[in-house]
Amino acid sequence: MWKFLLPFAAFLALVVLFAFGLNPKRDIHALPSPLIGKPAPLFSLSQVNDPTGTVTNKSLQGQVYVLNVWGTWCPECRVEHPALLAISKQNVVPIIGIDWSIDHGDGERQKAKQWLEQLGNPYSEVAFDQDGRTVIDWGVTAAPETFLVDGHGRVIYKFVSAVTGEVWEHEFLPRIAAARRAGA
Amino acid sequence: MRALAAVLLAAGIAGFWVDAPAAPQAPAAAALDANGQLVDPALQARFEAVTKNLRCLVCQNESIADSNADLAGDLRRQVREMLVAGKSDDDIFKFMTDRYGDFVRFSPPLEPKTLLIWGAPFFMVLFGGFIVMRIARQRAHMPID
Numbered sequence A: 001m002w003k004f005l006l007p008f009a010a011f012l013a014l015v016v017l018f019a020f021g022l023n024p025k026r027d028i029h030a031l032p033s034p035l036i037g038k039p040a041p042l043f044s045l046s047q048v049n050d051p052t053g054t055v056t057n058k059s060l061q062g063q064v065y066v067l068n069v070w071g072t073w074c075p076e077c078r079v080e081h082p083a084l085l086a087i088s089k090q091n092v093v094p095i096i097g098i099d100w101s102i103d104h105g106d107g108e109r110q111k112a113k114q115w116l117e118q119l120g121n122p123y124s125e126v127a128f129d130q131d132g133r134t135v136i137d138w139g140v141t142a143a144p145e146t147f148l149v150d151g152h153g154r155v156i157y158k159f160v161s162a163v164t165g166e167v168w169e170h171e172f173l174p175r176i177a178a179a180r181r182a183g184a
Numbered sequence B: 001m002r003a004l005a006a007v008l009l010a011a012g013i014a015g016f017w018v019d020a021p022a023a024p025q026a027p028a029a030a031a032l033d034a035n036g037q038l039v040d041p042a043l044q045a046r047f048e049a050v051t052k053n054l055r056c057l058v059c060q061n062e063s064i065a066d067s068n069a070d071l072a073g074d075l076r077r078q079v080r081e082m083l084v085a086g087k088s089d090d091d092i093f094k095f096m097t098d099r100y101g102d103f104v105r106f107s108p109p110l111e112p113k114t115l116l117i118w119g120a121p122f123f124m125v126l127f128g129g130f131i132v133m134r135i136a137r138q139r140a141h142m143p144i145d
Helices: A002-019 A075-090 A107-119 A131-137 A165-181 B002-019 B027-031 B041-052 B070-084 B089-100 B112-141
Strands: A044-047 A054-056 A063-069 A095-100 A125-129 A145-151 A154-158
Touching: A054 A125, A075 A095, A075 A107, A075 A165, A075 B089, A095 A107, A095 A131, A107 A125, A131 B002, A145 A165, A154 A165, B041 B070, B041 B089, B070 B089, B070 B112
Parallel strands: A044 A125, A063 A095, A095 A125
Antiparallel strands: A044 A054, A063 A145, A145 A154
C-alpha cells in the first residue's frame, strides 16, 4: 500500500506546485503592494514649476485621484507619456504627478519643466520630490508607478511600469467607476 | 574646547557631504564621521546588520548594504536616521515592510502563509530520517552473505 500511495502523493504535490509555480499568467517579479486598502500616505511638496508653491494630496480628500511617480531619467516614463496625455484629455480624474529626483539634485526640476513644456503636461499638479522621502512612503521601487486613490483616501490599486490606453481602460476605469458607485 | 567642537562639526559636515549632498538639514549629519559611518560603533554595527537584512528592490538579490542603486542609498539614509533617532530594529523593519511588503526582508516572518518555507527543512530532515530508518531496518533482516 505504502509503495503505491507515497509516490502518488508526491506526484500530486508536484502537480499542485507546478500548477501555481509555472502558471504563465503569474508574474514572478510582481510585488503585492502592502499599501492597497490602506490610507494613502500624505505629502506636501514643492511644485515642479514653482519652488515656492506647494502640492499636497491633503486637499484631495473625498476625491478619486491618480498619482503617477515619474522622472526625466526614466526611459519608461517617456514611453508612458503619450498615454498619460491621452488619459488626461478624457478628464475622468485628476492626475497628480510626482517628479522623483533620484540623485537629490535640483537639476531634475529644470529637466522636468522642459519635459512638460516640450511633451505636454498631463498632470493637474506636479510635485517635486527632491529628497526621495515621499517616494519611499509610497513604497515606490522604480518609476513609473501609478496609484489609484479612492474617495475615502485609500489606495485601491497600484500599477508598475508604463500605463497604456489598454491598461487604463481595463484596470483603472472599472475601479474608478466602482469607487464612485461605492459613494465616494 | 571650542576648537574641538569646530573639528567635530567639520568632520560631521564632511561625512555628511560624502553621503548625501542635497539635503543639509538631515538630522543624521552630526552623528556621522568623515567616512560617512555612524560615530557610535554600536549604532554602526546595528546599521550594518539591519541593512544586510533589507532587500534592494531595484536589484532584487542584493541587500541595501551592498547595492549602488540610488533608492538603496535613500533607504540606507532612512535606516541611519531612524537609528540616530533611537528607533529599535523592529521599528525599522516595520517601517520598511509597511511600505515595501515582507519581500523587503531577507528573512520572512513566521506566519501561516510562510509556514511551508520555515517548516520545509525540518520536514525534509524528518522525512529523510524516516526513509533511512526504514532501509536500515529492512537491511537488518537481510541474511549476511
